[in-house]
Amino acid sequence: MVYSLTMDVATFTRQLVDIESVSGNEGQVGDFLHRELCRLGYQAKKMTVEGARNNVFATAPEQPRPAIVFSTHMDTVPPFIPSSEDASRIYGRGSCDAKGIIAAQIAAAECLRREGIQVGLLFLVGEERDSLGAKVANKQSPASKFLVNGEPTDNRIAIASKGTLRVELNAHGQMAHSAYPQLGESAIDKLIEALSRLRAMNLPENKEFGPSTLNIGLIEGGRAPNVIADRARAHLLYRLVGPSQQLRDDIVQSVGDLAKVEFTLEIPFVRLRTLDSLPTMMAAFTTDIPALNNWGEPLLIGPGSIHVAHTEQEYVDKKELSEAVDLYCSVARELSAEALRK
Secondary structure (H helix, E strand, O other), X not given: OOOOXXXXXXXXXXXXXXXXXXXXXXXXXXXXXXXXXXXXOOEEEEEEEEOOEEEEEEEOOOOOXXXXXXXXXXXXXXXXXXXXXXXXXXXXXXXXXXXXXXXXXXXXXXXXXXOOOOEEEEEEOOOOOOOHXXXXXXXXXXXOOEEEEOOOXXXXXXXXXXXXXXXXXXXXXXXXXXXXXXXXXXXHHHHHHHHHHHHHOOOOEEOOOEEOEEEEXXXXXXXXXXXXXXXXXXXXXXXXXXXXXXXXXXXXXXHOOOOEEEEEEEEOOEEOOOOOOOOXXXXXXXXXXXXXXXXXXXXXXXXXXXXXXXXXXXXXXXXXXXXHHHHXXXXXXXXXXXXXXX
């Protein structure tokens, strides 16, 4: 299939959605994109990440070091949900986060090629887990000036993206028969108290970007209802609107000796470039952008709503997909003109 000026974005989105690519299993979708981009005449290469997992980077033969790169991720959260559609929407896992964005970016790149504007295309693995693909790609930058990253922003440009701080709490106790709790020490009781203290903390706020937030995403522990628990664990996720060091210190102090605190992942808060011609939004989620600092000044924009991403009824509006093609073209034209002036 050779795409028209507008490309059959809806059909291509469904093809991508129907390839299961939960984080860690992106090999097949990467192979598919590599084949399609080569067939369209791009110089496409695979960047090995681990095993069968590869990023895909494509450029026009006439411009192997483009000033502008469109980028998003190929992986999805579980579970796999195959595609379906009605008159106005495409449904399925990844339809808005971010396979519809992949289709829109390729369609925009095709339109721009006909205008003589060459953009690169960078599709990454692992964004939903640890941004491993972005970290690998950051060591292989083509020295581009601008990175247009795609995430569901309702086709508005983001002024900033919140950071992430993942925290693991591990509490330890002493097993005993539940009829004689005085002979044991409950790790679950300790964990509950630690979590209560953390929930009561005042979290940092930013007048422009809003509050930091906390989600207690996982709690597990114990052996049986009739056994005093000797172990308990919780996984927490903070969304950041600034530096994390003071928050880290406050977490450790609040938990005290109730549990061991481990900071397992941090993605920093990022202020982003905007364009005067576009409406703005605040991205309360994290992206690959902090791991791609060698790929140029970042912008964040894409079709779809983050409010339906990761849900059973994830979808993207067909009209919004089509508008995103024009939007990515408009952004690239403006950035290309700026790059020529520098």
